[in-house]
Amino acid sequence: MQWFLLGVALLISGYFIYGKIIERIFGTRPERQTPAFTNNDGVDYVPMSTRKVYLVQLLNIAGLGPIFGPILGALYGPTALLWIVFGSIFAGAVHDYFSGMLSVRAGGASVPTVVGRELGTAAKHFMNSFAVLLLLLVGVVFTLGPAKLLGNLSGTSVPVWVAVIFGYYLIATLVPIDKIIGRLYPLFGALLVFMSVGLLIGLAVSDKSFYAAGITLENLHPQDLPLWPLLFITIACGALSGFHATQSPLMARCMENESNGRFVFYGAMIGEGVIALIWATLGMSFYDSPEALNATLAQGGPAAVVNDVATSLLGGIGGILAILGVVVLPITSGDTSFRAARLILSDFLKFDQKPITKRLMIALPLFAVGFAISLMDFNVIWRYFGWANQMTAVIMLWAAAAWLKRHGKFHWVCTVPATFMTGVVNAYLFSAEIGFGLPLSVAGPIGLASSSVMLVWLLMRGRREQDDLDTPAIAAEQA
Template sequence: MSSKKRAYSKLCEQQFFLEYHYWEMRKMTTFLIGLAILIIGGFLYGSFVERIFKPDDRQTPAVKLEDGVDYVPMSKWKNALINLLNIAGTGPIFGPIQGILFGPVAFLTIPIGCVISGAVHDYLSGMMSLRQDGAQMPGIVHKFLGGKVYQVYNIFLCLLMLLVGAVFTYTPGDLFAGQICGFTDVNVWTWVIYGVILVYYLVATLFPIDKIIGRIYPIFGAILLLSAVGVFFGIFAQGYQLDNIDFSHGIKGIFDVYPYFDGIVGASAPGTKFVPVFFVTVACGITSGFHSTQCTMIGRSVRHEKEGKMTFYGTMILEGLIAMIWAAAAMGLYNSGSTAGATAAVGEVAKGLLGPVGGIIAILGVIVLPITSGDTALRSCRLMIADYIHYDQRKKKNRVILTICMFVPVIAILVFAKLNAEGFNILWRYFAWSNQTIAVFAFAAITVYLMAKKGSAKWVFLVPLVPGSFYMFVISSFILSAKIGFGLSMNVAYIIAAILTAVYAVGVYMLGRKYAAKHTEE
């Protein structure tokens, strides 16, 4: 073959390669637009929210109140990594896998919600803690929403943390038993796996944050990032089919397509409404009230206020990216004909995209996520209870007594979930709903704070109040219509939820005006 023919042949191959990938990329348009919204929108809106808060050079609680146990200054990268692992439980994986059953609209709602709601919630919760001497969320709620709300919130939140500890023992334990060890039924080794996880939780709850969590998290973080990156590139390498939004049936048709895939194990009944079910299901990838408890905890380790954007806002954007990757992976899997439920889908995606060895690493990354949320959930629960009852945690004896009291109900919840056929499903539904309920409280406290903040424009309170009101509608309509709630018809639930949302928005605004008239926040 002449040199000209070889050059022409090579040119044709290159053109075919480019055209092929061009058309493959067009199939992923909605997904790629979502990624752009998440990354570019996160950068721009994050800077906007940072300017609203106005971080400065004042001493942070980690420096001012250093005690070697909970107030421990740590580097920016370590704080960010710990916070990412704290907030990223099974939610940004299992939630999007179930959420993608609503179709490609998830590729837009996840990033938009993450940028203007979830990351705002996390950043301002963490930064408020820095300005309140490292106060945990109950203390912040007490100051800005009053004693009565504080009493309800504190009890409710501590119960949620115990539930998180149990749930995040169950899910990684089952993943390890099923996907790594190959157990198909519950046996004595399953309980041994749960026991090992609980022992780790016990150690992480008791000892200083930099001695245990600060040392082991870089290893967990490497596994997490490797698995996420591997799945992301595997989606393109394997040519997974990612659908685009179909506008042929109008805007309403985009949200009324559930189930987008038929026959998926564990899927809800046909006709399930996008609002509220999608936003309760996909919590950690969009907005999670649990995050406020974790951001305020890591707020006791931040050395400079200007590190807050990376530590709080940026890590939520990374969690949104994890959610997008797993939503895309699940869509590609279901488009290939699989009907696997969420847990089995994790194994099929990981091993299908990365092979046996890479798949095991990816599965380990998924197992890491809930473990690194469960440990700090129980740790933050200890801190919140100690603050509430004024129980000095500098004494090792006090930490041990309080920790033992916490672990008894966690073990009881875990046993109930394993021995009752519907136990875990019931607990998970209540957990998902209560998780978003916590966010509504946090948004309310943030709104009041901004209304009283010195030098703030009068309109900035809308930044947290709008998403807070939206989630008030979500949690209200969900519990009013769900079988685990009041079981009302969806139309009736929507009407009542709209009224409750209006009451919430007006009530928070009036409370903010009242607080601002008496106080000025720096």
């Protein structure tokens, strides 16, 4: 438990110290009107209070990732805690801050437009298709996951819950953001708090302890799977997640002042890091060994671990409430996944989204494709989601680094995590079964070489004197 408390203390310190550094490097301008006011349309651009924007952002980004990923990552041992803490502070929260604030500066533009401004038209078109694919994968993963948990809890068949959740997603995708998402999320947030605090108290009063004596860098995975690059793909949400880059623009369109960015974007990622830390700690403490945890995973996946931990530590009723808190996280990310996909496509097609008929023209085909994907094997979907998620993060980090370099700012805060994660995603792509299936001895050097190429590319880019208030240029581009 002491390692968990130390991790939380480091995360909070990171928010106040490193988060402030990131804010100063970016250079907020509180006097500027945000897109919530300049583009107010009553549907997607709606001013909301800072606390509500933070809560929506946290629930948007905290899906199954900071629960299922850390549970799977716990197999590697306490190294997972180190990645969650330092990944959140120096990579994930930085990524989320720049994806949100660059969207604010771009008039609330979606991530493909932001990326295109810094990396070129080809990158923009690639990101348009790639982001929509990622969001569809996220929406499906965050439908099947909670459907299985609710099916186990109620005894009702999983397809029934899939239909119910898809129905909610469709409504939440179409109506103004402050009508359902803005009103239901405080209730969902209460369930989340109960789940987090309740499980921590249950763990504290139990006789459970780490199955590793202290923090060790030793790989404890029972199947000897390599730490690099697998740990950094397995634990995405909760440390670094490209999915967040698709979500931050939603709140960039609702934030009332640029000075709130550190709390909303950097702070929400720190909050998700705490959630990930909770579940990694539970995974390493509730079971006696990595082998015992792996046996439960083999029987029913991370959902079985959630059920075991919640009901054992909190009893019947408390366990049900805790499981509902876990269910809330993916549902509150799934609805905004489809919403973000609708907005990205509407930007690309130049469809005005104020008339509901035009929202339906984009939303209905999206849900049809999402339903088709949901018929695939969940484990296969999850593996593709993991790679696509981190690849999106890499692209966003390079775009942020390029923006900083272009404006003569200290770009290394984005360049370092971008370089590291480029090696990770490419080593994974070339070694994984879903990729090229090469030996890691070959895939690893390929990943390192790709990192070096991207680093040289960035360093060779010259500084271009250009006003960073890019809203008029992007608005003209989207018109």
